[in-house]
Amino acid sequence: MVEKKEIIKVGLIGYGFVGKTFHAPLINAVDGLELAAIVSSHPEIVREDLPDVSVYPDIDIMLSNSNVDLVVIATPNDTHKPLAERAILAGRHVVVDKPFTLTTDDARYLADLAARESKLLSVFQNRRWDSDFLGVKQVIEDGLVGELAQFESHFDRFRPAVRQRWREEAVPGGGLWYDLAPHMVDQALQLFGLPDNVQASFAAQRSGAKTTDWVHVILSYGEKRVILQGSMLVAGGTARFTLHGDKGSLIKQHPDQQEAQLRAGMKPNCEDWGKDNDPLVFWDADGKSHHYPTPSGDQTEYYREIYTALINGYANPVTPIQAIAVMAVIEAAILSNQSGERIAPDLTDIEKRAFEKK
Incomplete structure (x- = not known):
């Protein structure tokens, strides 16, 4: 029974x-x-x-x-x-x-x-359970690209017309940095921990834009750089993730498909749920490319x-201390964009230690 x-x-x-x-x-x-x-x-x-x-x-x-x-x-x-x-x-x-x-x-x-x-x-x-993120996480853990020097995360859309919705208004919490940044920042912190400092540039590029619709943020980890990029004017041609290390480079071209599947009415747990046929492509030291399957994603795991x-x-x-750390990086980027300086996330020593334990 x-x-x-x-x-x-x-x-x-x-x-x-x-x-x-x-x-x-x-x-x-x-x-x-x-x-x-x-x-x-x-x-x-x-x-x-x-x-x-x-x-x-x-x-x-x-x-x-x-x-x-x-x-x-x-x-x-x-x-x-x-x-x-x-x-x-x-x-x-x-x-x-x-x-x-x-x-x-x-x-x-x-x-x-x-x-x-x-x-x-x-x-x-x-997005911790997206196929693209799970794939690059595994690559990093396996040491395929070696000592990582540069990591790029692109979260782009092509929406040239400004829409009448709160996300695109000049209101508290509006704009691209608050919309997509929490995903990119959380993934970066899960992979690399807390950065030494944050350097950011924001813009409102579309005609009639009322708030930020382009962001470029660099997280520094010693000499390693983690680049978070988002735009509302990218129709294609950019990779979701790009990794460069001392053993080679890796590209994950297309994003996880679960959002598209949900928009299309697919129910989670269906046979094709979370499947990703876009491979991870690795270029070795000789410039030869190798294809690796991307694991399936499953956001229901949350x-x-x-x-x-x-x-x-x-x-x-996802613990509160992890969420506090994400907010500290988001605020550091906002301050960096305003000042033009590199800004360290404003966390206490206790918060830093608690985050690293999670």
């Missing part, structure tokens, strides 16, 4: 692009998680997609009228801190979409609050690990 799994009821705050495309299908794909409630200003859309899920107009009504155990926040960036605070104080565990908060101090506040209330607090860094953390006390997949 198969033992029935303990159920964690989930309340999702926000059913815009991120909530609808990522969180809802990933949560529904994990055995033991039940998407029980959604807060949305467009209940008709939710009911059309998910007729069995309760819909509420705001978080306070949901918290008062539902028995959800875990609250997932997928709302505009400037609402993350107050919504997470309300959920924690209401006795719920919390997952916050990236970016965690708008400032490092706000991130510290939420981390301390969750610790005092003995609640799990995590940040949705789903929510599986959230479930086991809550039920079995396993490790939180």
